[in-house]
Amino acid sequence: MAKGCEHARGCHTGGVPTLASATAGARLWLLVEYAGPWPSHLESFELPENIAELVARALARGIRPQLIRRPGRRTRTRDQGIRVLVGYGIGDRPWLAGGVIAGPDDLDLDALVAGVVPESCILEDEPVFLVCTHAKRNACCARIGLPLARALAEKLPERVWETSHVGGDRYAANLVCLPHGIFYGSMSQAAAIAAANAYRSGEIILDRFRGRAGIPEPLQAVEHFARTHTGECSVGAVTVESSKSDGDVTEAIVRCGDVRFKVVVQPSARQAPCGSVCADKAATYRLVSLDRLSPVRYATPAYA
Known part of the structure; x- marks a missing residue:
């Protein structure tokens, strides 16, 4: 049975820190188009054999599988093959590629792991936007996500x-911008359109910004506070050069454009306004200190 919010009191409206x-x-x-019913958990493999095999192969290689479908569409011609998109979200030059395959053997996922576009796919020249509408995982994702996906489309x-499911039911409606893996949560239709337009221009909007996927949460927090302090919105302008942790405290050296900062953060668990199963607790971070350092030299990102 789908789970969802019994009441909001700030949940899904931007009242909970994202x-x-x-x-x-x-x-x-790995994004796989499938218009049929989605199981509550993809790892249960309660899917047609060819789709389940693609999901299994992705999971075995540390690739994030997602089922996708066009907003408002639930049917597909059987002889069209399987529409797939693969995304490489590592470093400052991520990419996205798509294709139609006959079956799992036609998609080289080992190439993706190596950072190479599979032969069955072609590079995409425009970003892709994902809106979680996974009702069997959480009813709020469908209730809020479906109209948002249609409006954005x-x-x-x-x-x-x-x-x-993309993670973080408490933040429905969730928006993911690929190939960078930029996450937003608690999105209204207007906020989603603004965030998508900003991403297409190479920028991030800090309002309801959850972070960039593939980066440890403390470093996501470090980046967030550095951006908030400087107002830097360019997607690739903020880099964590190095970091260290002492208990639950994380200290990092961050580059924002031509300026470097030492940023210290610490987790701060708080009770979310919503008392439902999707938002009983929201873990967040607080800024301990932020200090400007010497001008930037040359360094390798900590999470490249």
Whole structure:
């Protein structure tokens, strides 16, 4: 049975802090178009054999699998093959590629792991936007996500997909911008359109920004506070050069444009306004200190 909010009191409206909550394990992506019913958990493999095999192969390689479908569409011609998108979200030059395959053996996922576009796919020249609408995982994702996905698709035809669970039900409606893996939560339709337009221009909007997927949560928090302090919105302008942890305190050296900062953060668990199963507790971070350092030299990102 789908689970959802009994009452809101701030939940899903932006009242709950969203920072540092992007899925830390998602650096590589496999999106598989499937218009049939989605199971509550993809790892249960309660899917057609060819789709289940693709999901299993992705999971075995540390690739994040997502089921996708076009907003408002639930049917597909059987002889079209399987529409897939693969995303490499690592470093400052992420990419996205798509194709139609006959079956799992036609998609080289080992190439994706190596950072190479599979032969069956072609590089995409426009970003893709995912809106979680996974009702069997959480009813709020469908209730809030479905109208948002349709509204966003009207503005950006063919670039928007409904998707299965992306992590963080308490932040529904969730929006993911690929290939960078930029996460937003508690999105209204207006906020989603603004965030998508900003991403297409190479920028991030800090309001309801959850973080970048594939980066540890403390470093997502470090980036968030550095951006808040400087007002830096360019997607690639903020880099964590190094970090160290002492207990639950994380200290990092961050580059923002031509300026470096030492940023110290610490987790701060708080009770979310919503008392439902999807938002009983929201873990967030607090800024301990932020100090400007010497001008930037040359360094390698800590999470590249």
